Amino acid sequence: MSNLPKGGSFLFEETNPQDIFTPEDFTLEHKMIYRTAAGFVTDNVLARMEELEAKKEGLNRELLKAAGDLGLNGADIAEDYGGTEMDKISTTIIAECMGRAGSFAMTQGGQTGIGSMPIVMFGTHEQKKKYLPGIATGDLIGAYALTEPGAGSDAMSAKTRADLSPDGKYYILNGTKQFITNSAMADIFIVYAKIDGDKFSAFIVDGDSKGLSTGAEEKKMGIKGSSTRPLILEDVHVPAENLLFEGGRGHVVAFNILNLGRYKLAANSVGNAKYALELAASYANERKQFGTPIANFGLIKEKLAEMAIKVYVTESMVYRTGGLLENMMNSLDTSGEDGGRVAAKGIEEYALECSMNKVFATEALAYVVDEGVQIHGGYGFSSEYTIERLYRDARIYRIFEGTNEINRVLIPTTLLRRADKGDIPLQETVDQLLKKIESGSIVREGEAGMVQAAKDIFLLIFGSALQKYGKALSKQQELLGRLADMGIQVFALESAWLRAQKSLLNEGEEQAKLKLTMARAFLNSSLGHLEYLAKETLAALVNGKDLENLLNNLQKVTNHKLQNIIALRQEIAAAISENGKYIV
Structure with missing residues (x-):
């Protein structure tokens, strides 16, 4: 475990692109699981969506049983208890594919996540033996x-x-x-x-x-x-x-289960958003106005491009985190009766990343389904079109597994708590940054410099907030929310950029081209948003000469060259329209 990156460490150190997991690293087994899970959703769930939405008696149980027959319910359950015991990338793939399944994603998620993971992680041998085999097959349903x-x-x-x-x-x-x-x-x-x-x-x-x-x-x-x-x-x-587990320690069970639940909800969001983009791209290609497909109009191109960028960034974050969780599991001895608790403790290391994934992914999904409706025009408001259901279904994602507001509070307070324990070098890194600013030694080179600029913006503002409030910062929710947003943006843009760089190194420029374009578009637009959040936060912390000094410092760390984002989006939109779906 000592060789693994600590939760939140991406904020304080550089990450080698080769050290992250990306969808391009899927093994043949991962791809087979993807085909199996996606095929199940298309053939068994989407084909019966009308019956499902009408609450046909017994259908959910029937579908859970069918998922169990394919091993999709037991991916997190040990073989000794009737499960298929898959790695964390495989369970992420299943969660992503289930994201297309509408309300059944909630039914199956309740079964395989919060409805059974407390027993998987904290149950005794007897409890696991009694309940988990039925959960895996779908003969027993959990809540x-x-x-x-x-x-x-x-x-x-x-x-x-x-x-x-x-x-x-x-x-x-x-x-x-x-x-x-x-x-x-x-x-x-x-x-x-x-x-x-x-x-x-x-x-x-x-x-x-x-x-x-x-x-x-x-x-x-x-x-x-x-x-x-x-x-x-x-x-x-x-x-x-x-x-x-133990009397009086239910909070340990609840909070550990929520970490994994938040992460899997982010994976659900990826699948759901891909589906919405596919529907929107296909419709834009087919719908003609003024004698041409609406996909050819500039403002529709922008929508398709931005939808695709959000899917790409979310997918990059989710599988990067999946790689962290998988490496953590591989570093632990979970063979004993308390193996589930050991695993839960390991997953807790990345609670910060799980919360960041949840907030970003669910809000990216909200954007994608909203623009999907807009591209459909009046038909998007009609229940005869699938995008209308996706729009309604997506709203709960920002409430489930701890509201996004709660997660936004958790992110900076977790950093504060870990800094107090000496687990992360928060104050030390802030002090180093201030020395660099003072000496005028900050130099930005290329996109790597832009990624570091994003981290420096976050550190500068967090340090300023800490200087004013100290530990009382945990009571300033408006500031916590902005710090969370900045931290999430850093993880998002770095994940997108690292994935593109890894593809460039391993697959060459042609294969990496679209990923690089998406990463650049997001990186350029994110830095402007980060700078705005930073200024707004500083204005709430200080005024007068102090504000002027901090704004000068901010300008020094944000100095970068802006690219033509409109041209980048046009490139992305062309690829999406040509394929009629998400592609990288």
């Missing part, structure tokens, strides 16, 4: 019950209570959970409750338990084919051996 009517982002304020029976054989659970995916059909619920009203804990609750019931289906804006209901617990007797 995750954390949210309550009065406790969403503030999960620790949950009111659901667990009291140990006098004979010590059962916990008696009482409370209500809200917005529970798969609740109508779940055989297993991971339920969070407070033992004696104060020890936040996790339990495995059987769906047929006496006193357990579900409320009416939520009437949702999107993902209509998935089940979302309240879960009601009235004196539900849960065997004491169904306590998950």
Whole structure:
């Protein structure tokens, strides 16, 4: 583990392009898994989307069973417990392909992610043996019950209570959970409750338990084919051996599961956004106005190009992070009974990157589906066109797995916490940057210089905010949000650029050409956005002469040559239109 990059270290050091994982590194096995998962979604899910959206009785269970037959439900489950035990790139590929599956992506994600990973990572041998084989095959359906009517982002304020029976054989659970995916059909619920009203804990609750019931289906804006209901617990007797992990340590289970859930939601977003771009590009090629396909019009070209850029950047971030997670897993000994907990601890190292992926990917998806509707014009507002459903379905992504606001707060506060522990050299790197500015030794050369400029902007502003507020910075949410946005942009633009550089080194200029164009377009547009965020933040920190000095420092670190972004986008749009879909 000591040789692996620490979470967040990309902000403080250079990364060799050869050290990141990209989709160009897929093995033959990865490509086969991609074909299998994508084929399943096309043949089994998209072909029956109308039935799914109409909530056809039993269809979700049937589809989960079919996914189980192909090994798609057990990718994170050890073979000893009936799973297919795939690497993290393979599980990412499955999540990406499921992103095209609309509401079924939520059903399958609830099954393979939050509905079963608490048992995979924190369950005892007996718990895993009892529940995981059924999860893998789809014979058992899992659900995750954390949210309550009065406790969403503030999960620790949950009111659901667990009291140990006098004979010590059962916990008696009482409370209500809200917005529970798969609740109508779940055989297993991971339920969070407070033992004696104060020890936040996790339990495995059987769906047929006496006193357990579900409320009416939520009437949702999107993902209509998935089940979302309240879960009601009235004196539900849960065997004491169904306590998950340790009493009073449910937060450890919840937060570790959310890291992986955020990452997989980002992967879902990649698949969903590719699908939206494919629909928009095909429509733009076919739809004629003024005697020519609308794909030939400049403002439509810009939309297609920017949609493709966002997909490329998101894909680059997601698989780079997948590579980090896979390398981490390979460095750990997860063979013992506590192997799942060891894995969870390893994944936690990249909690920062998981949050960054979640925010960027879900907002990129929002942009892509919105522009997809716009390209369709009036038809995009009609439910007869698939893009209308994609637009509605995408909205929940920014709320699931911790809202994007919560994740934005988490990103800089995680950096602060790790800096305090000495895990990352935050203050040291800021001090080094200030010395360089003072000496006038900052020189920017090419795109590598632009990537470093982005990091320096982030460090300069973070350092200025720390100087003013110290540890109290964690209470300044508006500033935290802007720092998060800057940090996310750094990870995004560096991931895009590193992927293009790796392709150039390994595949040559012709193969790398479109990736380089996308990376350059994003890099150039991002630096302007970063500079704006930096100025806005500095103006909130200081004024007068101090502001003037800091703005001068900012100008020194942002000095770069701007490329013709319009021409770059035209190049990208031409490639997308020619192929009628996302291509790199």
